[in-house]
Amino acid sequence: xxxxxxxxxxxxxxxxxxxxxxxxxxxxxxxxxxxxxxxxxxxxxxxxxxxxxxxxxxxxxxxxxxxxxxxxxxxxxxxxxxxxxxxxxxxxxxxxxxxxxxxxxxxxxxxxxxxxxxxxxxxxxxxxxxxxxxxxxxxxxxxxxxxxxxxxxxxxxxxxxx
Numbered sequence: 001x002x003x004x005x006x007x008x009x010x011x012x013x014x015x016x017x018x019x020x021x022x023x024x025x026x027x028x029x030x031x032x033x034x035x036x037x038x039x040x041x042x043x044x045x046x047x048x049x050x051x052x053x054x055x056x057x058x059x060x061x062x063x064x065x066x067x068x069x070x071x072x073x074x075x076x077x078x079x080x081x082x083x084x085x086x087x088x089x090x091x092x093x094x095x096x097x098x099x100x101x102x103x104x105x106x107x108x109x110x111x112x113x114x115x116x117x118x119x120x121x122x123x124x125x126x127x128x129x130x131x132x133x134x135x136x137x138x139x140x141x142x143x144x145x146x147x148x149x150x151x152x153x154x155x156x157x158x159x160x161x162x
Contacts, residue, residue: 041153053138069159071117083150084108092132
């Protein structure tokens, strides 16, 4: 019996290593909330059937007090390969009436997976800050004219004053 176990051990070891390696890779590609950050989503978002961006709020209205710079990461899931997303914000004086949304980065995430932010974005350079802010994404079609749907996740890391 021991001899039989020895003969299948190499096969079991290889299969286990492949499974663990695959799981680790997937886990590393998923956005995770870090201390002091905000994680919004995943939420379904959709396009209007054009390459024009459509705003989707992912956060609740939040106070913008002390919020000067943020680093953002996005994750795109469950897309038909025709949905793209990019992080955006919008400002408000009262948390009810909102200014037009402004993209935080120029480029879109166009394929399934994550884009990890590497630099902090100066929110003061994106318009006139107001007491309320809301984070979200802009979704648009890569091409074509059909309405598309996908899932978006947004990780926002405010720059620490320390």
